[in-house]
Amino acid sequence: MSQTSSSGDLRAVRQALQAGQVHTRDVLAQAAFVAQSEACRHVFMPGGQPGPSEALKAAPDGLSNPSGLPLAGIPVSVKDLFNVAGQPTKAGSIALAQAAPAQADCPAVARLRAAGAALVGRTNMVEFAFSGVGINPHYGTPANPADTATARIPGGSSSGAAVSVATGAALVGLGSDTGGSIRIPAALCGIVGFKSTARLVPAAGALPLSTSLDTVCALTRSVRDAVTVHEVLAARQVRLAGKPLSACRLAVARTQMQDALDGAVAQAFERSLQVLRQAGAHIEEIALDEIADLAAINATGGLSAAESYAWHRKLIAEHQADYDPRVALRILRGATMSAADYIDLLAARKAWISRMEARLDGFDAVLSPTVPIVAPAIASVLTDDAEFFRVNGLLLRNTSVVNMLDGCAISLPCHAPGQLPVGLMLWHAALHDDAVLDLALQVEAALTHSLQK
Numbered sequence: 001m002s003q004t005s006s007s008g009d010l011r012a013v014r015q016a017l018q019a020g021q022v023h024t025r026d027v028l029a030q031a032a033f034v035a036q037s038e039a040c041r042h043v044f045m046p047g048g049q050p051g052p053s054e055a056l057k058a059a060p061d062g063l064s065n066p067s068g069l070p071l072a073g074i075p076v077s078v079k080d081l082f083n084v085a086g087q088p089t090k091a092g093s094i095a096l097a098q099a100a101p102a103q104a105d106c107p108a109v110a111r112l113r114a115a116g117a118a119l120v121g122r123t124n125m126v127e128f129a130f131s132g133v134g135i136n137p138h139y140g141t142p143a144n145p146a147d148t149a150t151a152r153i154p155g156g157s158s159s160g161a162a163v164s165v166a167t168g169a170a171l172v173g174l175g176s177d178t179g180g181s182i183r184i185p186a187a188l189c190g191i192v193g194f195k196s197t198a199r200l201v202p203a204a205g206a207l208p209l210s211t212s213l214d215t216v217c218a219l220t221r222s223v224r225d226a227v228t229v230h231e232v233l234a235a236r237q238v239r240l241a242g243k244p245l246s247a248c249r250l251a252v253a254r255t256q257m258q259d260a261l262d263g264a265v266a267q268a269f270e271r272s273l274q275v276l277r278q279a280g281a282h283i284e285e286i287a288l289d290e291i292a293d294l295a296a297i298n299a300t301g302g303l304s305a306a307e308s309y310a311w312h313r314k315l316i317a318e319h320q321a322d323y324d325p326r327v328a329l330r331i332l333r334g335a336t337m338s339a340a341d342y343i344d345l346l347a348a349r350k351a352w353i354s355r356m357e358a359r360l361d362g363f364d365a366v367l368s369p370t371v372p373i374v375a376p377a378i379a380s381v382l383t384d385d386a387e388f389f390r391v392n393g394l395l396l397r398n399t400s401v402v403n404m405l406d407g408c409a410i411s412l413p414c415h416a417p418g419q420l421p422v423g424l425m426l427w428h429a430a431l432h433d434d435a436v437l438d439l440a441l442q443v444e445a446a447l448t449h450s451l452q453k
Contacts, residue, residue: 009221023075044142048122072116077170082091095322106205123160132395134159143349152375155185173219180399183411187370187423246280268422309334370423
């Protein structure tokens, strides 16, 4: 069923480069070959995909000193949300078709370059990052590489970024996560997506969706790679305590997180819990009723609607016909929110975070299905608005809780070989990033071992 590449993860490629077993030009040539294949149709923005020779110029240290930098010689894709010097940032929209080239790299891109990354192209995305489905009516929708028989959604909004990593056209996909835009496509495409605490990585030079919720982060092929890339993006060292699963106290939220699960998701999630219990983890089901409060807190439209409208109001007034109507509809919800509503929303969120942090105190992380469904067919959501918004709501349901919490989370694959991908999400409140990553390494190892028996 899967057509994802088996070319290895970042760590494996770096080891091969350092040992002289492979040359940077070969790594980038292979990435370029995959990027030009049918598997990557609609993955890269038109004109946003340099060939291997241009990518080589972007990573001179990968040639001369493959051991000197953490990403030296590694192909990295960049979501069309981020400023890259000399390139226009269109955010997947024809409303910005005439955007001027950026004058400088945004901080996230600059840090990737400084770490030796070879930028191999700008990836397609949901217009203005406002959906978890992955559909783009302007530039096409990348098909999920997990299924060669049926064209399935990749998840969004970092759709092209996820497919670039899943196919091997890149080993790292720079993206963003406002309500799940890294973790949703990671789950649906069978790769790893880490959403850090938002404040740890600068969002300057990235076109905003919600300034309160936006997080700059990345997609990778393993948890170890997620650690490496987070260290680059956040300019900090992750402290890995190596805490064994037998010393971990984990929560499973009953409220909402396990509602209406696909059979495949329910089976994979239960199997994952069983594996972790057998490895010694202490797992407790808790109600976590606070999650149910979010519907009332967001009743006036939510932060994404209010803050996106503040940015878009002039552009959408002049170019609404150029917008994806589904995106415009969600942005325009912010037009009816008053200043008082917005201030009340900020205050309600702050109080809710305090209640949630108190409930999670004493737990190493919460375990949840990343999304409750496997990837549906693109055709089922392409023209049916009701089905599109139903699927979009399901995809965002679990992941958006963490954004409202201002927390951190990681999605890693937990499905059996030959099955459609299912993601397991580990999450906690703000600044628990290192503990979540440390735990994720143990969980990944346990799940991998169980599936190899």
